[in-house]
Amino acid sequence: MRVGLKPVAILLAAFLMASSAIAVYEYNQSTKPQKEVTAADYYTAYYNEFGIVPITNVNSSFTPPISIYHALQIGLDSLGWNKTSIQGTMVYATLETWAMYTNNTVPAGFSRGYAQNTGDVGSVPPKNYSHTYGSGVVLGYGWEIEVLNSTEIPVSEGGFSGILGNCLVDAMNGQILPTLGIFA
Numbered sequence: 001m002r003v004g005l006k007p008v009a010i011l012l013a014a015f016l017m018a019s020s021a022i023a024v025y026e027y028n029q030s031t032k033p034q035k036e037v038t039a040a041d042y043y044t045a046y047y048n049e050f051g052i053v054p055i056t057n058v059n060s061s062f063t064p065p066i067s068i069y070h071a072l073q074i075g076l077d078s079l080g081w082n083k084t085s086i087q088g089t090m091v092y093a094t095l096e097t098w099a100m101y102t103n104n105t106v107p108a109g110f111s112r113g114y115a116q117n118t119g120d121v122g123s124v125p126p127k128n129y130s131h132t133y134g135s136g137v138v139l140g141y142g143w144e145i146e147v148l149n150s151t152e153i154p155v156s157e158g159g160f161s162g163i164l165g166n167c168l169v170d171a172m173n174g175q176i177l178p179t180l181g182i183f184a
Contacts, residue, residue: 042069050076051083054091057120064129064141064171068093071169075145078176079165089164092146095121098168098177103136115168115177117144129172141171 046069047053054072066074072093076086098115106112121141131140149162168177 042067042073045069046073049073049083050081050086050091052086052089052091054093056092057094058125062095062121062125064095064126066143066169066171066174068095068143070174071143071171072145074174074176075143075167075169076147078167079145079147081147081165086147088150090148090150092144092148094144094146095171096142096144096168097121098140098142100138100140100177101136102138105136111180113178114180115140115142116179117168131172142177143169143171145169 050072054068056068058068062068072091075093076091097118097120099110099118100115101107101110101112104112110116118139126141129141131138133139144166145168146166147164149164168179169175170177
């Protein structure tokens with residue numbers, strides 16, 4: 001039995017079209033934008049992981065690149081907390097300004113290479129959360145995450161004796177910033 005060239009050509013053309021269609025489909029799937037993660041997604045993930053509502057100094061008008069709930073996940077995970085161990089505590093997440101000196105011109109009360117709190121962010125959201133650099137100092141915004149013993153009471157203005165753990169999460173990129181322990 002002899003097969004002509006016409007059926008083989010039709011078969012090859014069909015195979016080529018099917019391969020092209022599959023390639024176009026796979027390309028479109030790989031370049032399709034992924035679902036954007038929203039603040040609500042971070043809230044849900046945080047609450048599912050830890051189950052505790054934080055106390056904060058800001059409202060929803062503050063929108064740094066790293067949201068409060070994303071920062072809480074990063075910070076609490078880095079401190080080793082989980083849904084069971086965090087029960088019976090109070091969690092504070094406050095947006096603060098920080099400074100990190102990178103040269104030898106460090107003012108009194110600061111240490112080179114460590115981020116130190118320089119104040120509360122205030123009541124007006126910053127227009128830009130980017131780091132600023134100059135004269136051997138980096139300035140930025142960060143989420144101060146504190147876990148406190150819920151049975152402790154304030155010992156002075158803004159101070160608590162029952163701090164069980166704390167860290168500073170950069171509000172721009174989510175990195176845990178090096179600190180010298182309690183930096184409030």
